[in-house]
Amino acid sequence: MIELEISVAPMHRLCKNAGADRVSEEATKELAKVLETIGIKIAKEALDYAVHAGRKTIKAEDIEIATRKVMEK
Amino acid sequence: MIELEISVAPMHRLCKNAGADRVSEEATKELAKVLETIGIKIAKEALDYAVHAGRKTIKAEDIEIATRKVMEK
Numbered sequence: 001m002i003e004l005e006i007s008v009a010p011m012h013r014l015c016k017n018a019g020a021d022r023v024s025e026e027a028t029k030e031l032a033k034v035l036e037t038i039g040i041k042i043a044k045e046a047l048d049y050a051v052h053a054g055r056k057t058i059k060a061e062d063i064e065i066a067t068r069k070v071m072e073k
Numbered sequence: 074m075i076e077l078e079i080s081v082a083p084m085h086r087l088c089k090n091a092g093a094d095r096v097s098e099e100a101t102k103e104l105a106k107v108l109e110t111i112g113i114k115i116a117k118e119a120l121d122y123a124v125h126a127g128r129k130t131i132k133a134e135d136i137e138i139a140t141r142k143v144m145e146k
């Protein structure tokens with residue numbers, strides 16, 4: 001299995017915070033996988049914006065605009 | 074500041090994996106915030122599907138269908 005950057009413990013807490021009584025282990029893994037995929041998409045878009053602005057550093061404003069772009073697709 | 078479940082260290086690694094040389098601290102916090110918001114949305118939708126199926130446990134299949142719904146909006 002591919003190693004994920006996002007760990008499963010916070011995914012379990014997110015589901016509990018959302019009101020769930022119980023969460024299967026597979027569900028926490030799936031949520032980690034999904035958020036990691038979305039996160040990488042956003043980071044790649046953010047990097048494009050940073051480079052376009054002549055920077056080598058991703059800034060918060062790059063993440064903001066990249067998020068809007070990824071979520072509107 | 075609101076305490077997030079998702080920590081910033083994996084967000085930094087996600088950005089590095091996406092090809093970034095450098096990532097500002099504010100950018101990693103913004104990415105954590107964004108993914109946490111999306112994660113909670115997905116978890117809430119997943120809980121609705123679980124309850125609708127007569128379960129108290131969120132399963133991987135609930136996360137899958139909830140993700141499609143949240144990302145298509």
